[in-house]
Amino acid sequence: MLTTQQLSKIRRDLHQMPELALQEQETQKHLLQVIGQFNQQNLQVMTFSQLPTAIIVRIQGSHPVKTIGYRADMDGLPVQEKTNLPFSSQNEGRMHACGHDLHMTVALGILSYFSDHQPQDNLLFFFQPAEESESGGKLAYEQELLAGQLRPDEFFALHVTPDLPVGTIGCRLGTLFAGTTEVNIDLYGQDGHAAYPQRANDMIVAAAQLVDQIQTIVSRSIDPVAGGVITIGKLEAGVVRNVIAGHAHLEGTIRGLTQTMIERIDERLRAVAAGIAKSYDAKVDIQLNQGGYWPVENNPELTAEFIDYLQQTPQITYQETQPAMTGEDFGYLLAQFPGTMFWLGVEDRAQLHAATFNPREEAITVGVETMIGFLTAHMHRDEGEQ
Template sequence: MKMAVLTEDRLIQIRRDLHAIPELALAEKRTHAYLKRIIDGLDQRFITVKTIPELPTALLVRVAGRQPKRTIGYRTDIDALPVSEQTGLPFASKNPGVMHACGHDIHMTVALGILSYFSEHQPEDNLVFFFQPAEESRNGGKLAYELGVFQGKWRPDEFYGLHDNPDLPAGAIGVRMGTLFAGTTEVNIDLVGKGGHAAYPQDANDMVVAAAQLIGQVQTIVSRSIDPIEGGVITLGKLEAGTIRNVIAGSAHIEGTIRGLTQAMIERIDGRLKDVGEGIARSYNAEVTVTLNQGGYLPVENNPALTKNLIRYMKGAPDVTYIETKPAMTGEDFGYLLSKIPGTMFWLGVEDKSQLHSATLNPDERAIQSGVNAITGFLTDRMTQN
């Protein structure tokens, strides 16, 4: 027996249920089961549900359009972070050390609200909802694409998705032309020289000194190799070397991250980092290995025409607060899907003093229904266009 369209009170309860059962990338089993149960309770006249054996926590839901001109995709992420919650909420995480500290519980709930609406009000165009695992790590969007999930009637002609933003008023929609999120690359650098006694440096090859020189030179890449009116970041956040104070370290290991607003910029920074590594290797007669892993975390570069259209609608909608936002240096694997299928990502304001990935993040739940209303309105408007 089908349920009615999900009400605001029901959506808030769904969000709280999801918040209490956060799971890490590719382990979202309870989350998947909960989502499936809600979806199965909706009007099934126009709905087809698809699972992916090779990506078992993912869910795809297709809503058949009555006179489709296109297939519109909507993506939401479902995984959580390895963060110990400190909100004190009655529906706080029941999984120790895991929390929806990035607001994916809000993302999922808004998606369910949109799906619920179109399950009762058959859309003109086809809709494909992608409940995606492994956004925070393991690039679930890339995994799904490479598995051939988006083929035939399951391939969107355009893709949309949101990310919650505690700096914006609850329910506000924020977007911009161009890049919304930076692309990211994981950096691992290994330096190998020769260990020895602290009293006899001439007989060793000190990798603490080599690592220090490398770290210093890396700081010049953005300041001297990147256009200052563009944005790029290199952060080396971890350094391991040595075992005791009076032994020269024969090896060192450095870990960090690169952020850039375009793929071309990321690749330029990647290349300069490799150059620095090669220079240190020659200067210190050491073996230096620079390993870069971008995976699916490409810049989220919004399609110009589709984004212009979304901005037009959000600006004109009487019940939507629209805010033009700046690009963010945070990463999002929706960028990979947007490199394959044109689309747009936008912000949903959730107004909170705590930031994303914080143990105290507590989004304003008033944003849920506002988000559902804004996006269903936009999608309905989009379907009226050629």
């Protein structure tokens, strides 16, 4: 099993080589080198032409009744690092600002243990590219990487958070992360001279009315005790002060705690846009793109068992957390396979995606030991239920 010092070195090596979605070639090469040093007796290591930077490692169980999956995302962000750490990113304009270097390191730590201690059930470690964009989890599912012998019966994953003390495990029943949808809206009317508005069709006015009505969707169409939000973060229209704009472009996001809620917001947004088109005699083109960023809805039974394990294990500090409105494409995989995602506290003043994000490495060992302990207890519990 990898030592604390070895885990720290692996994390620092990975931190220096952040790569963007679907470009994780050096990261994959490094992961394969590390995995190649483990006991290979029960391991099957696979790469895939249809998703070239992904890795799946399958461990054959001693008396398997199911396959348990564990996912670790690989990609970095287009952020210029400003931590001044001696192991800062060596890739200009790229940084592991979301903690995926820790995610991969924790997965390697768990994998190294079970390579030496054959698990009862089959284990499947999925090193996933393209979480930050391109919906790598959805791509893997659609391209059937997680099918047949590689289909998990359950799936687990973690995400680091600077908002919890180092090593604290945060989780909850229900939704952990919201789902997100990108919104792009174009309104087409007729440009014209500012002095002759009757001869034009002003899309700034139409866009303003649309933005105003969008704000009523959550407040009047969504259960007030539930959570959802629509943000229009960009509006472009017009070229000069004395010309009426014949085109306006809006960009924003929808965030909701359940897929049903997101689909309801989508439906209302389309209806409101259609109403604006009719009211202003305009053409309104609306594009909604959710991709794989579905809500992370934890499976009730597995999550209850996981939380019970955390609460019953004295060396683990557990904290129930509230849903976060940030997005995560593990939600798409949880819509296909029952599973649980949880937070691992890394205690930092800087937030995720910040150029100064510097998570505490002590949390790595906590994540590794927590999952080794839980998976072992989980497999033994299932054995008792046979």
